[in-house]
Amino acid sequence: MAHLLDRADPPDAVFCYSDLVALGAIHTLVSRGLRVPEDVAVIGYDDIEDGAYSNPTVTTISPDKEMIATSAVERLLLRISSPTPPPALEIRAPHKLIVRESTAGKG
Numbered sequence: 001m002a003h004l005l006d007r008a009d010p011p012d013a014v015f016c017y018s019d020l021v022a023l024g025a026i027h028t029l030v031s032r033g034l035r036v037p038e039d040v041a042v043i044g045y046d047d048i049e050d051g052a053y054s055n056p057t058v059t060t061i062s063p064d065k066e067m068i069a070t071s072a073v074e075r076l077l078l079r080i081s082s083p084t085p086p087p088a089l090e091i092r093a094p095h096k097l098i099v100r101e102s103t104a105g106k107g
Contacts, residue, residue: 001028012040013103019044019051022058026102042102056101063095 001024004011016022022044026036036042036056043059044051051058071091078086 001025002032005029005032005034010040013037014040014042016042016044018046019048019058019060020046022060022102023050023054026054026056026058037101037103037105044102047098052100056106059100059103060098061095062098063093068093 001014004014005028014022014025016025022042025042029036029040029042034040041059043061045061045063047060047062051060071093075086075089
């Protein structure tokens, strides 16, 4: 986040690959005197519990973690039981957007 803020054209929004990174981005923004989301909006991914209790709370993409875990275990068991590797497979997990203060502001 610090690197992005030091650019000549700093962003007005960032999408972080995890909520933990989003929390770090928010910390950096606030330490630089910027307001979230008024100056920079922040969104994360993975819907960790800490994001719902931070200040501001973190907008996140919430994947279906149970489906991801089930699919991973099924593929692993298939790999273990098969004499040849199973073909590659693209699996898309359902997800939902959870809008919180880091993009929508305080209601």
